[in-house]
Amino acid sequence: MKFLRRGSFSVKWLEVAVTVDPEYQEMVSQVLLDQGVQGLEIVDPYAFRQVLDENRYLDYADDGLIESYGEKVIIKAYFSTDRDAEKLKSTLNDEFMRFLGLIPGYTLRIRDDSEWKDNWKKYYKTFKIFERVVIKPTWEDYSKTGDEVIVELEPGMAFGTGTHETTRMCAEFLDELVKGNEKVLDLGCGTGILGIIAAKLGASEVTCVDIDDAAYKACIENVRKNHVSDKVRVVLGELKNIETEKYDIIVVNIIADVILSLLPEFRKYSVPETKILLSGIIADRRDEIANAVKEHGYCLVTEKKQGEWVAMQICTDF
Known part of the structure; x- marks a missing residue:
């Protein structure tokens, strides 16, 4: 997913990032989707490895990129900052216990798209x-x-x-x-x-x-x-x-x-x-x-x- 800046304004999001074993991916994704996400991103190292093995179109994959993902799946959900973070956290804990029987490790924080939108520019110089x-x-x-x-x-x-x-x-x-x-x-x-x-x-x-x-x-x-x-x-x-x-x-x-x-x-x-x-x-x-x-x-x-x-x-x- 990509967030775009308009003019001098940046967009803020409430990000929930859940790290789980692959077998929990679908259930965790559904729990997050049920909360009315505005965007969902899944980093699945197994799926990426499979695509690279089967699809020769991806010659441009960087060396070491696959290994950097590890074995866990990371599911990131993005909500409006209007959401009450504590209330959302409580709801997620209840839903995770209901569907998974456990509460997976996750983080919840405010993200500003300016964190990644323009930071790369300091490394791109005239040459x-x-x-x-x-x-x-x-x-x-x-x-x-x-x-x-x-x-x-x-x-x-x-x-x-x-x-x-x-x-x-x-x-x-x-x-x-x-x-x-x-x-x-x-x-x-x-x-x-x-x-x-x-x-x-x-x-x-x-x-x-x-x-x-x-x-x-x-x-x-x-x-x-x-x-x-x-x-x-x-x-x-x-x-x-x-x-x-x-x-x-x-x-x-x-x-x-x-x-x-x-x-x-x-x-x-x-x-x-x-x-x-x-x-x-x-x-x-x-x-x-x-x-x-x-x-x-x-x-x-x-x-x-x-x-x-x-x-x-x-x-x-x-």
Whole structure:
């Protein structure tokens, strides 16, 4: 669940966080729901492990994240601060005893969404993502030097701050390949960081596409703040939702499984000279992607590696 701030106001919530063994999850959730919650969040480490084991789409899971959850289930319920905390606590104790025969460990406290909404910003600073390109959070001041290109970014709830290796490698490719007047497609654009970089480096026409509504809205706002609305259009949807046009550069910074599913489609949007940039590939799947690239009739031009991630530049072999 996500809480949003409006203007200078923050939202306060009465949070009840219950820690229980997995077998009590449904009963505890029902007890909380019966009290008229305004939001319910369940952190179930077992379910998360199962999803990661069965779903290869989650290449982006951080190392150590699963282990940090332990074995218990944490159920968080959010109530209006108008509720009488002591009365709610008494009611919960009665209901837990009635349905579980015990009172599980839980905490009850007032939470302010400003605790987590903006605190991360103090760790996100202006930095040079590659050679000519500097990423500047909107809340920081920075004066460019020489031929630097400044990209102002407000990530919001979308992926793409520029700090992740997958994004940095794409930025490096763009720094090398954009010479001026290119037509660029940024597929899975997130915040729009790569499309905006391309536009600021000299691309004349950029199309940013993402299926996520939060990313779509963040991208539109970042395009506006960077004064590239005349070059960059933003589309909510998938590759199939945009016109079949030919591009000079196609950037696909997603995950391996989506890349595999899209490989057959890139030909419709390419000419032999098109540079297709693939990123979001975990190193363990590098060979799988390289083999699929060859099987679909593309040529692997070059590749980059940072940390546990690989990015490739490929082209069509008509």
